[in-house]
Amino acid sequence: MSVVDVPLRHPRTLIGAACWTTIKRFRPLLLLAVACAPLTLAAPAPTPAQKGFIVGTVRNEAGQPLAGATINADNLLVSNSNLSATTDAQGRYRIDVRVAPTTWRVTARLNLRYGEESVGAALHPRGSDEVPGRVGGVVDFVFRPKPVTSADPYGNLGKVMFERDVNDNDESFDWKKVQVVLKPVGRLADGTAGQARTLSPIRTGSGWLIPNVMYGTYAVTASLNGRPLELRRRTPDSDQPYRTTYTGGFLRDYSPTDLNMSLEVRLP
Template sequence: MHKTNFTALALLGLGCLSGAARAATPAQAGFIVGTVVNEQGKPLPGVEIDVDNTLSYDSGLVTYTDAKGQYRVDVRKLPFTFQVYAKMKLKYKDLTVNVELVPNNPNAVAGLVGGVRDFVFKPKPATSEDPYGSLGRVFVERGIGEYDVDITEVQVTLTPVGQLADGSVGKARTFKLLSSGSGPVIPNVMWGTYKVTATLNGRPLEIRQRMDGRTPAAWNAAYMGGFTRDYNALTPSMFLEVRFPKSGS
Protein backbone atom coordinates (compact mmCIF):
# COMPACT_ATOMS: atom_id res chain seq x y z
CA MET A 1 0.00 0.00 0.00
CA HIS A 2 1.39 3.36 -0.99
CA LYS A 3 1.84 5.88 1.79
CA THR A 4 0.91 9.52 1.39
CA ASN A 5 1.39 12.79 3.23
CA PHE A 6 -2.01 13.93 2.06
CA THR A 7 -5.36 13.24 3.66
CA ALA A 8 -5.84 9.84 2.02
CA LEU A 9 -8.13 7.53 3.94
CA ALA A 10 -9.99 10.53 5.38
CA LEU A 11 -13.68 10.87 4.68
CA LEU A 12 -14.64 13.63 2.28
CA GLY A 13 -17.39 15.75 3.74
CA LEU A 14 -17.03 14.67 7.39
CA GLY A 15 -14.63 16.28 9.82
CA CYS A 16 -12.75 14.91 12.80
CA LEU A 17 -14.10 14.59 16.30
CA SER A 18 -13.76 17.93 18.04
CA GLY A 19 -12.90 18.30 21.70
CA ALA A 20 -12.92 15.43 24.14
CA ALA A 21 -14.28 12.04 23.10
CA ARG A 22 -18.01 11.64 23.67
CA ALA A 23 -18.89 9.94 26.96
CA ALA A 24 -20.33 6.44 26.69
CA THR A 25 -24.07 5.94 27.08
CA PRO A 26 -24.90 4.94 30.71
CA ALA A 27 -25.53 1.20 31.12
CA GLN A 28 -29.01 -0.09 31.97
CA ALA A 29 -29.23 -3.56 33.50
CA GLY A 30 -31.01 -5.99 31.20
CA PHE A 31 -30.99 -3.69 28.17
CA ILE A 32 -28.74 -3.19 25.19
CA VAL A 33 -28.46 0.58 24.84
CA GLY A 34 -26.45 3.03 22.83
CA THR A 35 -26.19 6.34 21.04
CA VAL A 36 -25.33 6.91 17.38
CA VAL A 37 -23.54 10.12 16.36
CA ASN A 38 -21.50 11.48 13.48
CA GLU A 39 -17.86 12.45 13.84
CA GLN A 40 -18.81 15.89 15.13
CA GLY A 41 -20.88 14.30 17.92
CA LYS A 42 -24.28 15.16 16.36
CA PRO A 43 -26.95 12.54 17.17
CA LEU A 44 -28.26 10.58 14.20
CA PRO A 45 -31.96 9.61 14.28
CA GLY A 46 -33.49 6.83 12.21
CA VAL A 47 -30.37 4.62 12.11
CA GLU A 48 -31.22 0.91 11.88
CA ILE A 49 -29.92 -1.14 14.82
CA ASP A 50 -29.67 -4.90 14.25
CA VAL A 51 -29.37 -6.98 17.42
CA ASP A 52 -28.39 -10.37 16.02
CA ASN A 53 -28.89 -13.53 18.07
CA THR A 54 -25.57 -15.37 17.70
CA LEU A 55 -27.10 -18.78 18.57
CA SER A 56 -30.14 -18.90 16.30
CA TYR A 57 -30.39 -17.97 12.62
CA ASP A 58 -32.79 -15.22 11.57
CA SER A 59 -34.04 -14.49 15.09
CA GLY A 60 -32.49 -11.10 15.73
CA LEU A 61 -34.16 -7.87 16.80
CA VAL A 62 -34.37 -4.64 14.82
CA THR A 63 -34.95 -1.14 16.15
CA TYR A 64 -34.13 2.45 15.15
CA THR A 65 -32.52 5.38 16.90
CA ASP A 66 -34.82 8.14 18.17
CA ALA A 67 -34.53 11.91 17.71
CA LYS A 68 -31.60 11.95 20.17
CA GLY A 69 -29.76 9.19 18.30
CA GLN A 70 -30.48 6.74 21.13
CA TYR A 71 -31.87 3.21 21.16
CA ARG A 72 -32.78 0.59 23.78
CA VAL A 73 -33.48 -3.14 23.41
CA ASP A 74 -34.94 -5.24 26.24
CA VAL A 75 -32.97 -8.48 26.73
CA ARG A 76 -33.98 -9.16 30.35
CA LYS A 77 -35.71 -12.44 29.39
CA LEU A 78 -33.41 -13.48 26.54
CA PRO A 79 -30.62 -15.87 27.68
CA PHE A 80 -28.60 -15.51 24.47
CA THR A 81 -25.67 -13.50 23.23
CA PHE A 82 -26.12 -10.76 20.67
CA GLN A 83 -23.95 -9.04 18.11
CA VAL A 84 -25.02 -5.44 17.55
CA TYR A 85 -24.79 -3.63 14.19
CA ALA A 86 -25.82 -0.16 13.07
CA LYS A 87 -26.64 0.73 9.46
CA MET A 88 -26.95 4.25 8.07
CA LYS A 89 -29.04 4.55 4.90
CA LEU A 90 -27.88 7.26 2.50
CA LYS A 91 -29.69 8.36 -0.65
CA TYR A 92 -27.54 8.92 -3.73
CA LYS A 93 -29.43 9.74 -6.91
CA ASP A 94 -31.95 6.89 -7.28
CA LEU A 95 -29.94 4.53 -5.07
CA THR A 96 -30.07 3.73 -1.36
CA VAL A 97 -26.64 2.88 0.07
CA ASN A 98 -26.25 1.09 3.40
CA VAL A 99 -23.19 2.01 5.45
CA GLU A 100 -22.21 -0.03 8.49
CA LEU A 101 -21.20 2.23 11.37
CA VAL A 102 -18.23 1.77 13.67
CA PRO A 103 -19.03 0.47 17.20
CA ASN A 104 -17.26 1.62 20.34
CA ASN A 105 -17.01 -2.08 21.26
CA PRO A 106 -17.27 -4.87 18.65
CA ASN A 107 -17.74 -7.69 21.18
CA ALA A 108 -21.02 -9.59 21.61
CA VAL A 109 -23.46 -8.57 24.35
CA ALA A 110 -24.87 -11.06 26.86
CA GLY A 111 -28.64 -11.35 27.16
CA LEU A 112 -30.22 -10.95 30.61
CA VAL A 113 -27.31 -8.64 31.47
CA GLY A 114 -27.24 -6.20 28.55
CA GLY A 115 -24.57 -3.69 27.70
CA VAL A 116 -23.66 -0.48 25.90
CA ARG A 117 -22.88 -0.28 22.20
CA ASP A 118 -22.40 3.25 20.91
CA PHE A 119 -21.70 3.89 17.23
CA VAL A 120 -20.04 6.64 15.20
CA PHE A 121 -20.75 7.40 11.56
CA LYS A 122 -17.21 7.52 10.21
CA PRO A 123 -15.30 5.64 7.51
CA LYS A 124 -14.00 2.16 8.16
CA PRO A 125 -10.19 2.48 8.02
CA ALA A 126 -8.62 1.19 4.82
CA THR A 127 -5.82 -1.34 5.29
CA SER A 128 -3.52 -3.33 3.04
CA GLU A 129 -5.81 -6.33 3.60
CA ASP A 130 -9.00 -4.32 2.96
CA PRO A 131 -8.16 -1.13 1.03
CA TYR A 132 -11.75 -0.25 0.08
CA GLY A 133 -13.12 1.33 3.26
CA SER A 134 -16.89 1.59 3.79
CA LEU A 135 -17.94 4.49 1.53
CA GLY A 136 -17.55 5.37 -2.14
CA ARG A 137 -14.43 4.38 -4.09
CA VAL A 138 -12.64 6.24 -6.85
CA PHE A 139 -10.65 3.93 -9.14
CA VAL A 140 -8.00 5.60 -11.33
CA GLU A 141 -5.93 3.77 -13.93
CA ARG A 142 -3.59 4.93 -16.65
CA GLY A 143 -5.09 4.95 -20.13
CA ILE A 144 -4.44 1.99 -22.40
CA GLY A 145 -0.91 2.26 -23.81
CA GLU A 146 0.02 5.19 -21.55
CA TYR A 147 3.12 3.46 -20.17
CA ASP A 148 4.87 6.75 -19.30
CA VAL A 149 2.33 7.33 -16.51
CA ASP A 150 3.57 5.93 -13.19
CA ILE A 151 0.20 5.45 -11.54
CA THR A 152 1.82 4.95 -8.11
CA GLU A 153 2.98 8.59 -8.19
CA VAL A 154 -0.22 10.15 -9.52
CA GLN A 155 -1.95 12.65 -7.23
CA VAL A 156 -5.70 13.11 -7.57
CA THR A 157 -7.67 16.12 -6.30
CA LEU A 158 -11.38 15.69 -5.60
CA THR A 159 -13.43 18.88 -5.25
CA PRO A 160 -17.09 18.40 -4.21
CA VAL A 161 -19.69 20.18 -6.34
CA GLY A 162 -22.87 20.83 -4.36
CA GLN A 163 -24.26 18.81 -1.49
CA LEU A 164 -22.99 15.29 -0.82
CA ALA A 165 -25.07 12.25 0.14
CA ASP A 166 -24.56 12.87 3.88
CA GLY A 167 -25.87 16.44 3.56
CA SER A 168 -22.45 18.09 3.83
CA VAL A 169 -20.68 20.18 1.19
CA GLY A 170 -17.20 18.78 1.85
CA LYS A 171 -13.96 20.38 0.70
CA ALA A 172 -11.23 19.75 -1.86
CA ARG A 173 -8.72 17.04 -0.91
CA THR A 174 -5.69 15.55 -2.65
CA PHE A 175 -4.82 11.86 -2.55
CA LYS A 176 -2.37 9.29 -3.76
CA LEU A 177 -3.76 5.97 -4.90
CA LEU A 178 -3.77 2.78 -2.85
CA SER A 179 -3.22 -0.67 -4.33
CA SER A 180 -6.23 -2.99 -4.44
CA GLY A 181 -7.28 -6.16 -6.20
CA SER A 182 -9.54 -4.03 -8.41
CA GLY A 183 -6.88 -1.49 -9.34
CA PRO A 184 -5.53 1.76 -7.86
CA VAL A 185 -8.17 3.28 -5.59
CA ILE A 186 -9.08 6.16 -3.29
CA PRO A 187 -11.35 4.73 -0.55
CA ASN A 188 -13.91 6.35 1.72
CA VAL A 189 -15.19 9.10 -0.57
CA MET A 190 -18.64 10.40 0.29
CA TRP A 191 -21.02 9.92 -2.63
CA GLY A 192 -21.79 13.02 -4.67
CA THR A 193 -20.65 15.03 -7.69
CA TYR A 194 -16.98 16.00 -7.92
CA LYS A 195 -14.56 17.89 -10.10
CA VAL A 196 -11.54 15.60 -10.43
CA THR A 197 -8.04 16.59 -11.57
CA ALA A 198 -4.76 14.70 -11.56
CA THR A 199 -1.04 15.45 -11.71
CA LEU A 200 2.18 13.44 -11.91
CA ASN A 201 5.31 15.05 -10.42
CA GLY A 202 3.63 18.43 -10.76
CA ARG A 203 2.64 17.92 -14.41
CA PRO A 204 -1.09 18.09 -15.17
CA LEU A 205 -2.68 14.95 -16.57
CA GLU A 206 -5.72 14.61 -18.77
CA ILE A 207 -8.55 12.61 -17.27
CA ARG A 208 -11.77 10.96 -18.40
CA GLN A 209 -14.36 8.45 -17.29
CA ARG A 210 -13.35 4.86 -17.95
CA MET A 211 -16.06 3.26 -20.05
CA ASP A 212 -17.10 -0.39 -19.89
CA GLY A 213 -16.99 -1.42 -23.55
CA ARG A 214 -18.80 1.71 -24.68
CA THR A 215 -17.79 4.72 -26.76
CA PRO A 216 -14.78 6.30 -24.99
CA ALA A 217 -15.32 9.63 -23.26
CA ALA A 218 -13.31 12.67 -24.36
CA TRP A 219 -10.06 13.51 -22.58
CA ASN A 220 -10.15 16.76 -20.58
CA ALA A 221 -8.12 18.69 -18.02
CA ALA A 222 -10.78 17.78 -15.41
CA TYR A 223 -13.58 15.27 -15.01
CA MET A 224 -16.94 16.36 -13.62
CA GLY A 225 -19.30 13.65 -12.49
CA GLY A 226 -20.38 11.14 -9.88
CA PHE A 227 -20.55 7.46 -9.03
CA THR A 228 -21.93 4.48 -10.94
CA ARG A 229 -22.26 0.71 -10.51
CA ASP A 230 -20.17 -0.10 -13.59
CA TYR A 231 -17.75 -3.04 -13.62
CA ASN A 232 -20.03 -5.01 -11.27
CA ALA A 233 -19.19 -2.69 -8.39
CA LEU A 234 -20.91 -3.66 -5.14
CA THR A 235 -21.18 -0.02 -4.10
CA PRO A 236 -21.48 3.08 -6.31
CA SER A 237 -17.94 3.89 -7.45
CA MET A 238 -16.13 6.25 -9.81
CA PHE A 239 -13.98 4.81 -12.63
CA LEU A 240 -11.42 7.13 -14.26
CA GLU A 241 -8.28 6.94 -16.37
CA VAL A 242 -5.44 9.41 -16.92
CA ARG A 243 -2.74 10.23 -19.48
CA PHE A 244 -0.26 12.97 -20.31
CA PRO A 245 -1.68 15.61 -22.68
CA LYS A 246 -1.03 14.87 -26.33
CA SER A 247 0.29 17.41 -28.84
CA GLY A 248 -2.61 19.25 -30.39
CA SER A 249 -5.14 17.91 -27.88
Protein backbone atom coordinates (compact mmCIF):
# COMPACT_ATOMS: atom_id res chain seq x y z
CA MET A 1 0.00 0.00 0.00
CA SER A 2 1.39 3.36 -0.96
CA VAL A 3 1.57 6.32 1.36
CA VAL A 4 -1.31 8.03 -0.37
CA ASP A 5 -3.46 4.93 0.08
CA VAL A 6 -3.20 4.94 3.89
CA PRO A 7 -6.76 5.40 5.18
CA LEU A 8 -7.29 8.44 7.39
CA ARG A 9 -8.54 7.67 10.86
CA HIS A 10 -11.01 9.72 12.80
CA PRO A 11 -9.27 11.99 15.32
CA ARG A 12 -10.95 10.11 18.15
CA THR A 13 -9.11 6.91 17.24
CA LEU A 14 -5.78 8.75 17.01
CA ILE A 15 -5.81 10.53 20.34
CA GLY A 16 -8.29 8.46 22.26
CA ALA A 17 -11.93 9.06 23.00
CA ALA A 18 -11.25 10.41 26.50
CA CYS A 19 -8.77 13.02 25.28
CA TRP A 20 -11.07 14.08 22.46
CA THR A 21 -13.96 14.52 24.88
CA THR A 22 -11.75 16.71 27.11
CA ILE A 23 -10.69 18.89 24.18
CA LYS A 24 -14.31 19.35 23.08
CA ARG A 25 -15.32 20.28 26.62
CA PHE A 26 -12.65 22.97 27.03
CA ARG A 27 -12.50 24.17 23.43
CA PRO A 28 -14.64 27.31 24.08
CA LEU A 29 -12.34 28.31 26.94
CA LEU A 30 -9.25 27.76 24.80
CA LEU A 31 -10.67 29.91 22.01
CA LEU A 32 -11.64 32.62 24.52
CA ALA A 33 -8.14 32.62 26.02
CA VAL A 34 -6.59 33.10 22.59
CA ALA A 35 -9.04 35.85 21.66
CA CYS A 36 -8.50 37.73 24.93
CA ALA A 37 -4.73 37.40 25.03
CA PRO A 38 -3.24 40.90 25.53
CA LEU A 39 -1.56 42.48 22.56
CA THR A 40 1.98 43.72 23.04
CA LEU A 41 2.30 47.23 21.62
CA ALA A 42 5.56 47.92 19.91
CA ALA A 43 7.73 50.71 21.31
CA PRO A 44 8.08 53.82 19.14
CA ALA A 45 10.50 53.14 16.31
CA PRO A 46 13.85 54.90 16.72
CA THR A 47 14.42 57.96 14.57
CA PRO A 48 16.56 57.05 11.52
CA ALA A 49 19.83 58.97 11.18
CA GLN A 50 20.44 61.34 8.26
CA LYS A 51 24.02 62.28 7.38
CA GLY A 52 24.69 65.98 7.88
CA PHE A 53 21.50 66.56 9.87
CA ILE A 54 20.48 66.47 13.51
CA VAL A 55 17.13 64.71 13.62
CA GLY A 56 14.90 63.42 16.36
CA THR A 57 11.45 63.09 17.86
CA VAL A 58 9.91 64.67 20.95
CA ARG A 59 7.44 62.58 22.95
CA ASN A 60 5.79 62.60 26.34
CA GLU A 61 6.27 59.84 28.90
CA ALA A 62 3.41 57.86 27.32
CA GLY A 63 5.23 57.85 23.98
CA GLN A 64 2.89 60.32 22.28
CA PRO A 65 4.51 62.82 19.87
CA LEU A 66 4.57 66.48 20.89
CA ALA A 67 4.22 69.21 18.28
CA GLY A 68 5.53 72.75 18.68
CA ALA A 69 8.64 71.98 20.75
CA THR A 70 11.60 74.25 20.03
CA ILE A 71 14.94 72.54 19.34
CA ASN A 72 18.20 74.49 19.50
CA ALA A 73 21.60 73.35 18.25
CA ASP A 74 24.48 75.30 19.79
CA ASN A 75 27.86 75.15 18.04
CA LEU A 76 30.46 74.60 20.76
CA LEU A 77 33.25 76.33 18.81
CA VAL A 78 31.64 79.13 16.83
CA SER A 79 29.72 81.75 18.82
CA ASN A 80 26.37 83.14 17.68
CA SER A 81 25.85 80.23 15.33
CA ASN A 82 22.82 78.61 16.93
CA LEU A 83 20.36 76.79 14.72
CA SER A 84 16.78 75.96 15.64
CA ALA A 85 13.76 73.98 14.50
CA THR A 86 10.21 73.26 15.64
CA THR A 87 8.67 69.81 15.88
CA ASP A 88 5.84 68.93 13.50
CA ALA A 89 2.57 67.12 14.25
CA GLN A 90 4.48 63.82 14.56
CA GLY A 91 6.93 65.38 17.03
CA ARG A 92 9.78 65.29 14.50
CA TYR A 93 12.45 67.89 13.77
CA ARG A 94 15.44 68.24 11.42
CA ILE A 95 18.41 70.65 11.58
CA ASP A 96 21.04 70.98 8.84
CA VAL A 97 24.54 70.97 10.43
CA ARG A 98 26.58 70.52 7.28
CA VAL A 99 27.72 74.14 7.66
CA ALA A 100 30.35 73.34 10.32
CA PRO A 101 32.41 70.27 11.23
CA THR A 102 32.50 71.05 14.95
CA THR A 103 30.36 69.57 17.71
CA TRP A 104 26.82 70.77 18.35
CA ARG A 105 24.95 70.59 21.66
CA VAL A 106 21.21 70.11 21.30
CA THR A 107 18.58 71.36 23.75
CA ALA A 108 14.79 71.46 23.60
CA ARG A 109 11.93 73.32 25.25
CA LEU A 110 8.18 72.89 25.11
CA ASN A 111 5.94 75.92 25.53
CA LEU A 112 2.93 75.14 27.71
CA ARG A 113 -0.19 77.27 27.52
CA TYR A 114 -1.59 78.15 30.92
CA GLY A 115 -4.45 80.62 30.75
CA GLU A 116 -3.02 83.61 28.91
CA GLU A 117 0.51 82.63 29.86
CA SER A 118 3.08 80.71 27.85
CA VAL A 119 5.81 79.05 29.88
CA GLY A 120 8.69 76.95 28.62
CA ALA A 121 9.66 73.61 30.12
CA ALA A 122 13.07 72.06 29.42
CA LEU A 123 12.99 68.62 27.79
CA HIS A 124 15.40 65.76 28.41
CA PRO A 125 17.48 63.97 25.77
CA ARG A 126 17.18 60.20 25.72
CA GLY A 127 20.91 59.86 25.13
CA SER A 128 23.85 62.14 24.41
CA ASP A 129 22.98 65.74 23.59
CA GLU A 130 26.14 66.32 21.52
CA VAL A 131 26.38 65.65 17.78
CA PRO A 132 29.37 66.05 15.41
CA GLY A 133 28.82 68.56 12.61
CA ARG A 134 28.63 67.42 8.97
CA VAL A 135 28.15 63.88 10.28
CA GLY A 136 24.91 64.59 12.14
CA GLY A 137 23.08 62.27 14.47
CA VAL A 138 19.88 61.50 16.33
CA VAL A 139 18.79 63.27 19.52
CA ASP A 140 15.34 62.29 20.77
CA PHE A 141 13.71 64.13 23.67
CA VAL A 142 11.09 63.25 26.28
CA PHE A 143 8.88 65.61 28.26
CA ARG A 144 8.95 64.58 31.92
CA PRO A 145 9.68 66.19 35.27
CA LYS A 146 13.36 66.91 35.75
CA PRO A 147 14.85 64.79 38.54
CA VAL A 148 15.35 66.83 41.71
CA THR A 149 18.83 66.75 43.24
CA SER A 150 20.53 68.55 46.10
CA ALA A 151 22.43 70.62 43.54
CA ASP A 152 19.26 71.49 41.60
CA PRO A 153 16.13 71.07 43.75
CA TYR A 154 13.82 73.15 41.54
CA GLY A 155 12.92 70.83 38.65
CA ASN A 156 11.61 72.15 35.34
CA LEU A 157 7.93 72.81 36.06
CA GLY A 158 5.99 74.96 38.52
CA LYS A 159 6.92 75.44 42.16
CA VAL A 160 4.56 75.75 45.12
CA MET A 161 6.43 77.93 47.60
CA PHE A 162 5.63 78.26 51.31
CA GLU A 163 6.36 80.82 53.98
CA ARG A 164 5.16 81.00 57.58
CA ASP A 165 3.03 83.89 58.70
CA VAL A 166 5.32 86.40 60.43
CA ASN A 167 2.98 86.47 63.44
CA ASP A 168 2.89 82.68 63.87
CA ASN A 169 5.39 82.00 66.65
CA ASP A 170 4.25 78.52 67.63
CA GLU A 171 7.46 76.64 68.45
CA SER A 172 5.88 73.27 67.63
CA PHE A 173 5.87 74.13 63.93
CA ASP A 174 8.19 71.79 62.03
CA TRP A 175 8.37 72.00 58.22
CA LYS A 176 9.66 68.44 58.04
CA LYS A 177 6.33 67.20 59.40
CA VAL A 178 4.14 69.21 57.04
CA GLN A 179 2.13 67.39 54.38
CA VAL A 180 0.47 69.14 51.46
CA VAL A 181 -2.34 67.83 49.27
CA LEU A 182 -2.54 69.24 45.73
CA LYS A 183 -5.84 68.43 44.01
CA PRO A 184 -6.19 69.62 40.38
CA VAL A 185 -9.22 71.72 39.53
CA GLY A 186 -9.94 71.38 35.81
CA ARG A 187 -7.43 70.58 33.09
CA LEU A 188 -3.74 71.19 33.61
CA ALA A 189 -1.36 72.88 31.18
CA ASP A 190 -0.34 69.54 29.65
CA GLY A 191 -3.97 68.81 28.76
CA THR A 192 -4.47 66.08 31.37
CA ALA A 193 -6.82 66.00 34.35
CA GLY A 194 -3.92 65.17 36.65
CA GLN A 195 -4.47 63.51 40.01
CA ALA A 196 -4.42 64.49 43.66
CA ARG A 197 -1.01 64.11 45.29
CA THR A 198 0.20 64.27 48.88
CA LEU A 199 3.68 65.77 49.09
CA SER A 200 6.11 67.22 51.60
CA PRO A 201 7.92 70.52 51.01
CA ILE A 202 11.70 70.39 50.68
CA ARG A 203 14.15 72.97 51.92
CA THR A 204 16.04 74.92 49.24
CA GLY A 205 18.00 78.13 48.93
CA SER A 206 14.69 79.82 48.10
CA GLY A 207 12.88 78.45 51.15
CA TRP A 208 10.48 75.53 51.55
CA LEU A 209 8.76 74.44 48.35
CA ILE A 210 7.31 71.62 46.27
CA PRO A 211 8.99 71.39 42.83
CA ASN A 212 7.86 69.91 39.52
CA VAL A 213 4.16 70.74 39.79
CA MET A 214 2.34 70.88 36.45
CA TYR A 215 0.90 74.34 35.84
CA GLY A 216 -2.80 74.58 36.56
CA THR A 217 -5.37 75.41 39.21
CA TYR A 218 -5.28 73.40 42.44
CA ALA A 219 -7.19 73.05 45.68
CA VAL A 220 -4.42 73.06 48.29
CA THR A 221 -4.66 71.80 51.86
CA ALA A 222 -1.87 71.31 54.38
CA SER A 223 -1.45 69.70 57.77
CA LEU A 224 1.14 69.44 60.53
CA ASN A 225 1.09 66.06 62.28
CA GLY A 226 -2.50 65.67 61.08
CA ARG A 227 -3.51 69.11 62.35
CA PRO A 228 -4.95 71.31 59.55
CA LEU A 229 -3.03 74.44 58.65
CA GLU A 230 -4.49 77.64 57.28
CA LEU A 231 -3.26 79.00 53.96
CA ARG A 232 -3.52 82.11 51.86
CA ARG A 233 -1.90 83.49 48.77
CA ARG A 234 1.27 85.37 49.61
CA THR A 235 1.09 88.93 48.32
CA PRO A 236 3.10 92.08 49.04
CA ASP A 237 0.21 93.59 51.03
CA SER A 238 -0.80 90.27 52.69
CA ASP A 239 -4.48 91.18 52.81
CA GLN A 240 -5.81 87.80 51.67
CA PRO A 241 -7.95 85.87 54.19
CA TYR A 242 -6.68 82.55 55.58
CA ARG A 243 -8.57 79.36 54.74
CA THR A 244 -8.05 75.66 55.36
CA THR A 245 -8.30 75.14 51.57
CA TYR A 246 -6.67 77.51 49.14
CA THR A 247 -7.78 77.31 45.51
CA GLY A 248 -5.66 79.06 42.93
CA GLY A 249 -2.99 78.79 40.27
CA PHE A 250 0.46 79.99 39.29
CA LEU A 251 1.37 83.67 39.00
CA ARG A 252 4.37 85.92 38.44
CA ASP A 253 4.01 87.69 41.78
CA TYR A 254 7.65 87.46 42.79
CA SER A 255 9.42 86.58 39.54
CA PRO A 256 9.04 88.17 36.09
CA THR A 257 10.20 84.96 34.42
CA ASP A 258 8.80 82.11 36.54
CA LEU A 259 5.23 81.10 37.29
CA ASN A 260 4.95 80.04 40.92
CA MET A 261 2.29 79.52 43.55
CA SER A 262 3.39 81.41 46.66
CA LEU A 263 1.49 80.64 49.88
CA GLU A 264 1.64 81.70 53.51
CA VAL A 265 0.74 79.17 56.18
CA ARG A 266 -0.05 79.33 59.87
CA LEU A 267 -1.40 77.21 62.69
CA PRO A 268 -5.02 78.12 63.51
